[in-house]
Amino acid sequence: MNVAALLPAFTKEHFPGLSSAMNGILLAGYQVTYFISTPLVGKYCASIGRKNCIGYGVVVLSMSTATFGLAALSTDQWLFWSISFFARCLQGFGDGMCYIPLISLLTLEFPEKNEVYQGYGMMALGIGYSSGPALAAISIRWCGYLGTNMFFASLILTIGAVGTVSMPERINKAPPKSENVTVEGESHSVSYFEFFKN
Numbered sequence: 001m002n003v004a005a006l007l008p009a010f011t012k013e014h015f016p017g018l019s020s021a022m023n024g025i026l027l028a029g030y031q032v033t034y035f036i037s038t039p040l041v042g043k044y045c046a047s048i049g050r051k052n053c054i055g056y057g058v059v060v061l062s063m064s065t066a067t068f069g070l071a072a073l074s075t076d077q078w079l080f081w082s083i084s085f086f087a088r089c090l091q092g093f094g095d096g097m098c099y100i101p102l103i104s105l106l107t108l109e110f111p112e113k114n115e116v117y118q119g120y121g122m123m124a125l126g127i128g129y130s131s132g133p134a135l136a137a138i139s140i141r142w143c144g145y146l147g148t149n150m151f152f153a154s155l156i157l158t159i160g161a162v163g164t165v166s167m168p169e170r171i172n173k174a175p176p177k178s179e180n181v182t183v184e185g186e187s188h189s190v191s192y193f194e195f196f197k198n
Contacts, residue, residue, distance in 0.1 A: 069149025
């Protein structure tokens with residue numbers, strides 16, 4: 001989320017030909033790929049392994065954040081935009097690969113106090129979302145646009161790697177939750193589109 005605070009000022013100074021609509025489309029790439037990828041991650045993270053999925057997500061998220069910063073080395077506005085859009089889309093995918101298994105783990109590990117721990121998880125997410133832009137605003141003064149993205153990429157990779165390595169291996173083998181929903185004695189699967197239709 002730190003990117004949203006940095007991008008408009010950077011493009012206004014270095015790529016004034018990029019409209020605010022193009023900046024909006026670029027930033028929306030994250031949400032679109034997050035929206036598309038999270039149901040797929042939810043479906044397959046138990047077979048990939050929850051710990052593995054988080055680890056892959058950390059790598060994708062940190063590498064895409066670095067790529068987002070490296071786009072600033074381009075002097076062509078459309079090359080900058082294309083690389084940034086690609087990286088922003090990968091950030092949404094990487095974030096989904098981390099978020100879904102973490103929520104799944106809260107549910108599996110703390111079934112009796114699930115709501116309490118979900119609240120703690122959302123609180124941690126809120127702290128990250130609110131402190132990220134503030135930290136980015138401080139970092140850009142000393143590190144610039146490229147350096148700030150590299151700083152965040154290394155921060156994501158370091159904290160994510162330590163967190164993933166410290167997770168017990170058993171979470172990769174946790175039994176997946178049933179996809180079947182019981183409605184008045186009947187059992188059936190709910191597809192992605194049925195979920196949104198209802």
